[in-house]
Amino acid sequence: MISNQQKIAIIGGGISGLSAACYAAKAGYEVHIYEKNSTLGGRARQFSTSNGYTFDMGPSWYWMPDIIENFFQDFNKKSSDYYDLISLNPQFEIIFPDQSIHLPESFEDIFNLFESLEKGAGKKLEKFMNEAERKYDIGMNNFVQKPSHSWFEFISLDVIVNAMKLDLLTNYRSYVASYFKHPYLQAIMEFPVIFLGASPKEIPALYSLMNYGGYKLGTWYPTGGFFSLIKAMESIALELGVKIHLNSTIEKIEVEDKKVKSLKVNDQFLSFDFVISSSDYNHTETLLETSFRNYSEEYWKSRTFAPSCLIFYLGINEIIPNLTHHTLFFEHDLDLHVDEIYKDSKWPTKPLFYACCPSKTDDNVAPKGHENLFLLMPIAIDIEDSEEIRLSYLDQMIERLEKKTGVKDLKSKIDYQRSYCINDFKLDYNAYGGNAYGLANTLNQTAVLKPSVKNRKVKNLIYTGQLTVPGPGVPPSIISGKIAANEIKI
Template sequence: MQNKPGSKKTIAIIGAGISGLSAAAYAAQAGNKVHVYEKHPQPGGRARQFKTENGYVFDMGPSWYWMPDIINGFFSDFGYNATDFYHLVSLNPQFEMIFQDGIVKVPESYEDLKALFETLETGAGNKLDSFMKSAKYKYEVGMQDFVNKPCYSWSEFFSPKIAVSAFKLDLLSNFRAYVSKYFSHPKLKALMEFPVIFLGASPKNIPALYSLMNYGGYVLGTWYPMGGFYQLVLGMKKVAEEQGAVFHFNQNVEKIITEEGVAKGIMVNGEFKEFDAIIASSDYHHTETLLSSELRNYGEKYWESRTFAPSCLIYYLGFKEKLPNLKHHTLFFENDMDDHIDTIYKDKKWPDKPLFYVCCPSKTDPYVAPLGHENVFLLMPLATGLPDNENIREYYLHDMIKRLEQHTGINDLISKLDYKRSYCVDDFINDYNAYQGNAYGLANTLSQTAVLKPSIKNKHLPNLFYTGQLTVPGPGVPPSIISGKIVAKEVNNLT
């Protein structure tokens, strides 16, 4: 490389998912010439959106708008607020949890949430204050001092502030034991444990540090951008373009070309394009297959040994009539949570008695469904790498629909469908080159945290970097935004 630190470079970004959009904006802001290559006809990656001929608008992936301060932090770095690009609505209730013996509604107001806890368990309201005080501390330290590091070495974490914070962060205690110190009622435990399921392991194997998610969700609120989650994608793309980033769609990157220990460029739709540096926002494992084996950071045995966050079965459904008793977000937890979790992380099989999640954005947003109709998104977490076919998908659809009928009081919901599309393991592989069809990246277990995650930098090619949910800081929309920022800074400092 001939560039001096901080000098302007030509940078290729592979993939226009959340981390790619973030990296593009920050790299271009620093004055680099940035080109983003995306194999799909639109940006967003897993956060894409599609519209049907009969008037439905479906967000394909993320639907929980949590940690609004982190998301807004991206826009503020460029002189904007998130609300300059879309209208945010605070949901009330934030969501409902359906249990075998009743429903728990999580209210918008924290005081109302305390009251709810108190009704289920005497003294739990004050205990929630203590829990959230600690969770707020973890959130502020974790989301500021921990997650913004490139994680090349543990020495990055040797600072007086982090040393003082280490004990309070509960890095070595597990999340389930931690929650049990505060609450004993099974519904309260389920309410506090549910957010970490998508981090990629049982609450028994997730560090208690991640109680920060309870604060980032329940206290900071659950929001919805009118027009759908895709409005965030469009806002990020606009910001990146204003910095000078150029997007190329329907452009599949087939190979990373190397020469004398440097990544020279990429092959895109059969054409070579030369760059000073490359940032891969594509699936990490897939990106490495674009290199010869001796230039990869990790071999197949490494990936086989990793613990992955779930894949999932998704159904995008359009109903010809309104569904009563259904909220914007609903969690169907009538079955045992540990049994389902074990099928994801331990037994690696399709669940016998699944839990699932329903998003019905048409309860909030008239834009996403025809008048008098309902837009419904079903999601069931699954182990990665499972056999996947339409018959299996349909079996679970009917299971979920039956439970939806019981909740809404409407019979024969299948006959009221005027749109149906499924999405599962094979689709994640085909659309995103996702390793074993993972939907959420690598699990945030203690053995896969910080420096122990796949490196953001190629060990053999100094100008090739990785960003996204398979590297630091981890899965989720806010961490992916942060990941793009971290990598852009590292590339800008490249010599």
């Protein structure tokens, strides 16, 4: 335990902030979380409506369950102490121009599916997954656990022996194409990396570990929704003595003698021995005098960001047939949509989108006989965002849903509707450019090349979350919080 219990402030109550708070409190510090919104969770918040719907606002794919379980084990807990996990079967459905494909729950059935589409593809899938498992073990249990202050952290016999097998210099598209020729199999294997923030042509083949963490380890749903993870983390934090302050906006970080002297919170100055910021990295830096910032505005403009997104939360007053829990609408060209996100930076002309219908699995997220429908379309950051534009894309998505499900006039069956887009990400999370997923996981934005976890000019200021190591996603955010807490040195 720490003598004279020093005080730690956590800026932001999202996943990385909650994780950092738990680990810091376990180490014996007095920990305070300051969250600007009225609930914890950040992008993983949840809201309920007056007419009986409950919507998870962000994450909906529960992948890498072992990494999430590691968090609970660190506190002598199990996820099952807080929620049950339901294995989804099918894991998801992908809609292609001339057919739809269900990805089954068991790997044996996935093997048979691949074999049915391309002779010999089943055996190639086995080889692909064996390599992906090796990358997963090295990547998730070694690489991403490091604070990435220096490349020397990554020099070990294990890493040197396995360096060539990690395929860091091979792009993901070429790597997948070396295994599978059928375009639909290629699309199935490329899907997990789309939200890493770049075209599969730009993402290192190392990230085939995502396929293992998803397809092989399964796609799950936590009872009560993804927010059940947030509530579990909050419960552990409170048990450890963490003090949580909602509706608390950090307005300024005061520095003296190269250390944070105090935080200005809701017009009040509060002193702390150490500060961990899980709010948007760029935003945190704007709370500092320019001379104390790690990075300039030019630096952030030069970064490659993962997408923002347009989201619709819809309540439907009848059961929708022919729809799974997760459905990917891939009827249009992936590369066109990707280029319009990263190269042209404009609203997509022929968008792909994703539909999540958790009421297919969970009776508690919608009134009986109704459906809870979450629609998400990836878009470029910092483009024009208006209600008119949002609604025009809703019409397109609804039309494609009607075609898929056979439901006529689906729009007339909506009894709850809320949209969320770039302007909301900026308002609620101070997200740079309205980004939803942090920085792209390109090779030149990996590990040491990501924004530093330490402020190099302020001794007691640490950063955590999706804009620093190890990167975006729920499991990486949990790990990021642990890394940040381990950096506390008073």
